[in-house]
Amino acid sequence: MSLVGEGLVGGWRRGHAVVDRLDVGVEPGRVLGVAGPSGCGKSTLVRMLALLHDPWRGVVAVDGTPVPRMRHRAPAALRRRIGVVFQQPRAAADPRLTLEQVLTEPLRARGERDAGVLAARAEELSDRVGLTRDLRGRRPHEVSDGQLQRACLARALATGPDYLLCDEMTAMLDASTTAALVGVIGEEVARGLGVLTVTHDEPLLAAWADEVVRPWSGPR
Numbered sequence: 615m616s617l618v619g620e621g622l623v624g625g626w627r628r629g630h631a632v633v634d635r636l637d638v639g640v641e642p643g644r645v646l647g648v649a650g651p652s653g654c655g656k657s658t659l660v661r662m663l664a665l666l667h668d669p670w671r672g673v674v675a676v677d678g679t680p681v682p683r684m685r686h687r688a689p690a691a692l693r694r695r696i697g698v699v700f701q702q703p704r705a706a707a708d709p710r711l712t713l714e715q716v717l718t719e720p721l722r723a724r725g726e727r728d729a730g731v732l733a734a735r736a737e738e739l740s741d742r743v744g745l746t747r748d749l750r751g752r753r754p755h756e757v758s759d760g761q762l763q764r765a766c767l768a769r770a771l772a773t774g775p776d777y778l779l780c781d782e783m784t785a786m787l788d789a790s791t792t793a794a795l796v797g798v799i800g801e802e803v804a805r806g807l808g809v810l811t812v813t814h815d816e817p818l819l820a821a822w823a824d825e826v827v828r829p830w831s832g833p834r
């Protein structure tokens with residue numbers, strides 16, 4: 615059981631790989647930290663593991679199932695097992711939606727239409743990440759970055775993923791919000807969630823990650 619990238623090669627410009635022969639494994643109940651200098655390709659690696667960006671070579675496998683080359687989108691059943699939280703919540707949340715709608719988006723995308731079910735799930739997820747009823751009714755421009763990031767974390771957890779990828783999730787946040795979100799994720803890790811976290815915050819990595827890899831340092 616793990617989310618694995620093997621021999622991953624890829625990037626954005628032909629002939630210029632930013633991810634170059636990388637192996638990475640995210641295991642249930644563990645937090646893997648990924649560190650590296652700015653612009654080296656960490657977000658690109660996250661996007662490959664999130665099944666949002668096709669590697670040129672190599673394979674991503676979810677619990678032993680290799681993900682087929684996507685063309686447009688990876689199979690929904692596999693995508694749903696991997697949650698992602700991005701650095702900038704404002705770029706990741708539709709400004710027209712309330713936070714409640716933001717965090718229930720994946721459930722509606724999966725076909726859930728029952729308003730009662732959606733409301734109950736929204737309340738449960740909001741409680742988990744510390745969003746009050748008042749905040750849930752607001753739109754992104756009416757809340758702080760930290761409050762919006764809480765909603766984005768709730769959204770990432772909405773379908774009960776097996777793996778969570780955090781791409782500089784705490785870069786915009788103050789220390790107490792960072793601690794709160796890391797605490798929420800810690801509870802999920804204790805229940806078996808596998809986490810990969812990318813961050814420049816070395817003290818956070820030291821405190822949070824079970825293991826830290828630095829694939830872009832040293833000779834390749």
Ligand SMILES: Nc1ncnc2c1ncn2[C@@H]1O[C@H](COP(=O)(O)OP(=O)(O)OP(=O)(O)O)[C@@H](O)[C@H]1O
Pocket residue numbers: 625626627632650651652653654655656657658659
């Ligand atoms: N959508 C994109 N289109 C074209 N080039 C991109 C795109 N996303 C990233 N790149 C380029 O790929 C390289 C790696 O970017 P990436 O965002 O993966 O690095 P990073 O390690 O996450 O950086 P940072 O730590 O600054 O967030 C950079 O040179 C970047 O300019």
